[in-house]
Amino acid sequence: MKSEAIVANTTQIEARSVGKKFGKFHALRDISLEIAEGEFLSLLGPSGSGKTTFLTLLGGYENTTSGQLFLEGQDMTGWTANQRGFGMVFQGYALFPHLTVAENIAFPLKVQKRSKAQIADRVAQMVEMVGLSGHENKKPKALSGGQQQRVALARALAYEPKVLLLDEPFSALDKNLRGQMQEELRRLHRELGTTFVFVTHDQEEALALSSRIAIFNHGALQQVGTPDEVYERPANRFTAEFLGDINILTLDGTSGVAGTPIQLPVNAVGLGHLAVRPEHMRLAAEGDANQLPVRLRDRVYLGSKSRLLLETQAGEELMLYLDNGAGPAAPQTGAELRVAWDVQDSFAV
């Protein structure tokens, strides 16, 4: 299920059953994925799930051991990084330490044998674009982490690649700078219309930036979709638990949870668990359809809200948020309560 904006675009890169083995170790298996022109695709997954490996396969820095890669319909499986000509921002930036900011950005342009005047123009333009005016003649060591990050971006974008690959570009930055750079990356993406493939293991970053997210685990692609698709409709338990917080209830086979009958979503047939996001669960009021008796284990005060940690009669843990505004007094630890949710907000996994 793709969103409209993406269906309207044309497929630029296609991976067809791509696999990668290091010796006997399967780092990636059977990855099939289409990337649309101008899209912002995030590769998300736990450490060691194969995100970097997939990115280096796309860039041509490593060879696939099975499957094929296509660029605009042409088989590019055997092409070198050089022939593909994608821009890449490496984990840790990989700037030339002996060259100044301007020389770093000029490097790929010199390789392309552009004229001196053209290079000077383009470098000035890129420096301006990433907000590094006045730093042109500094060496990378004299720059802060965020500034180095910008140089790496400018260098990768200078020669106008069709595709920009970014490997956890913000992992070394502190939280404020991270937010700032994320904004900048969004702006660049809007302005340039270049395809971005962005590796991260920060889920908030992926949700905030991407037009689509591809979720990896153990070298396999778990789900691809828009941020709200993967968050609201996870394809499997891994995705559900990996993205955000989730309450998982074990179904007892008689369309109920621990003996309490409840309404099941349509896709529940044959699946053993029911999942509900904490923000979709509430303390039950009169007339709520899905009610489940629970006991309050703990209440964590968070300022405007409280987080309630609850336990079902079967001993499963649940979580929900309660507004701390006006209303009935907050329940005490140990209180017997009932929780409720709407059937369309639940899904089976």
Next chain:
Amino acid sequence: MRAYLFLICPVLLFLGGSYLLPFLGIMQLSFTDPEPGLGQYSHVLSDPLTLSVIWRTLRICVIVTAVSVAAAYIITLLWVRGRPLVRSLTELCIMIPFWISVLSRAFGWMSMLSNRGLLNTWLKDLGLIETSLQLTRNEFAVIIGMSHYLIPFAVFPLATAMRNVDERVLTAADGMGASRMRIFWQVFLPMTASGIMGATLLVFVFSVGFFVTPALLGGGQSVLIAELIYLWIFQIPQWGMAAAMSVILMLAVGGILVLLMRRYGEMAK
């Protein structure tokens, strides 16, 4: 912190006793023997023979340094970045000479290069030459012998620099379409400049004090400073001259060191 300072006292005492005292003795000799004053210095610095030896020493040391560092660069490249087999072979070739004394190595080169040595014999057997080539008792032999001795010393600072090169930077350059030549000359070589500087420093300082190799392979035809000092001590003997020459040598090396270190410091920034 201060409480621990006394722990380095034994080292200071040892260095003071074994280096500083003798050096002060030499300083004293250079100003007093045979006559008090600066006579020894003015004699040394106005003697055409001595001046030509100083000049030759500098020239040979510069050439030897260039040859050793260049050769060591290639060897280190093989050692650090070659295939596994190439690596182990290169490592052997670097380590083995370390276990052979400088004297044996000089003799080795003599038996290789002398008039009736291996090289001349082979060339004659092959009919390439009629009469032996003069390969020893000249600067050529001295340069070969000294470089051979000094190459391993240049390898280590170079290896450190090459190992510190971030592989991703090279990958990045490759991804931007740079040719192997461009990556070497414009990325790898400049990124190892600090190693080249360190190797140059080390080899040059060592080469200036060389004695055995030039004495044997130069055969008295290509006398360097160390040999000249030796002559003044044991053959002539005029210890005051030898002392003055030693002080000049030390100041020259010290000066060059300071200059190079400054460049080195800038580069490390």
